[in-house]
Amino acid sequence: MTNSTNPPSKPPIAAASTPGEKSPATVALGWLHTARFLTTAPQLHFLPELDVPEIAFVGRSNAGKSTCINTLTQQKQLAFASKKPGRTQHINLFALGKQGITDAVLTDLPGYGYAAVPKQDKIRWQQVMANYLVSRKNLQGIVLMCDPRHGMTELDEILLDVIRPRVAEGLKFLVVLTKADKLTRSEGAKALSITKLQAGGGEVMLFSAPKRTGIEDVAQLLWRWAHPEPSQPPAP
Numbered sequence: 001m002t003n004s005t006n007p008p009s010k011p012p013i014a015a016a017s018t019p020g021e022k023s024p025a026t027v028a029l030g031w032l033h034t035a036r037f038l039t040t041a042p043q044l045h046f047l048p049e050l051d052v053p054e055i056a057f058v059g060r061s062n063a064g065k066s067t068c069i070n071t072l073t074q075q076k077q078l079a080f081a082s083k084k085p086g087r088t089q090h091i092n093l094f095a096l097g098k099q100g101i102t103d104a105v106l107t108d109l110p111g112y113g114y115a116a117v118p119k120q121d122k123i124r125w126q127q128v129m130a131n132y133l134v135s136r137k138n139l140q141g142i143v144l145m146c147d148p149r150h151g152m153t154e155l156d157e158i159l160l161d162v163i164r165p166r167v168a169e170g171l172k173f174l175v176v177l178t179k180a181d182k183l184t185r186s187e188g189a190k191a192l193s194i195t196k197l198q199a200g201g202g203e204v205m206l207f208s209a210p211k212r213t214g215i216e217d218v219a220q221l222l223w224r225w226a227h228p229e230p231s232q233p234p235a236p
């Protein structure tokens with residue numbers, strides 16, 4: 001017989017994690033923290049062929065790409081946050097995965113749009129980028145960094161045109177609006193809604209390195225891209 005004076009035991013809360021179990025954000029950030037330099041290549045055909053999911057980071061010079069990669073991986077120097085924009089012309093690959101077992105790679109593609117870069121280099125960049133985005137077989141997703149104070153630039157639009165057919169075919173796509181700390185709340189909301197219209201089926205998130213805005217959301221999305229069902233963590 002049950003003792004009616006005892007308070008009823010609380011029903012389990014579906015989303016609550018059991019003691020000792022890590023939250024999805026902790027899992028995702030722990031995974032990103034394993035990032036280590038894999039290789040660098042001046043051109044696409046020097047990149048090793050890989051069979052793990054690859055996530056590429058692209059964006060205009062100075063958009064905050066290196067800072068975002070360093071923040072997400074919680075490493076100060078992984079991606080070089082350059083004082084001289086336009087200097088990083090190589091494709092850099094970083095391996096991800098616990099216990100040294102690579103289960104995904106991050107690709108840091110050269111920044112574009114830096115005015116002082118010679119025209120010849122700009123053309124070369126466009127070819128490298130277009131080649132990579134169109135032909136990289138294990139490419140799973142693209143993260144486009146965009147400074148919302150400037151919005152999508154012409155070069156961002158060119159890139160969008162290149163990737164749109166692949167996004168339509170199922171390639172994952174996220175626009176990260178960087179430096180959100182520079183915007184008021186309403187400016188941030190406006191930038192989000194405008195960019196969502198431009199992102200053609202991709203996701204859009206606000207991000208700030210100093211304020212740590214959006215870090216957990218971006219981390220969890222990348223984790224899910226690299227770990228499709230059934231190993232997906234429960235939704236928060």
Ligand SMILES: Nc1nc2c(ncn2[C@@H]2O[C@H](COP(=O)(O)OP(=O)(O)O)[C@@H](O)[C@H]2O)c(=O)[nH]1
Nearest residue numbers: 061062063064065066067081082179208209210
């Ligand atoms: N306020 C603010 N500044 C940022 C943020 N992310 C990057 N920056 C600054 O923007 C400049 C360019 O950043 P960097 O990461 O080198 O851009 P990249 O050229 O796209 O790799 C640097 O001066 C950074 O300190 C951010 O979230 N907030």
Ligand SMILES: [Mg+2]
Nearest residue numbers: 066080081082
């Ligand atoms: Mg950089």
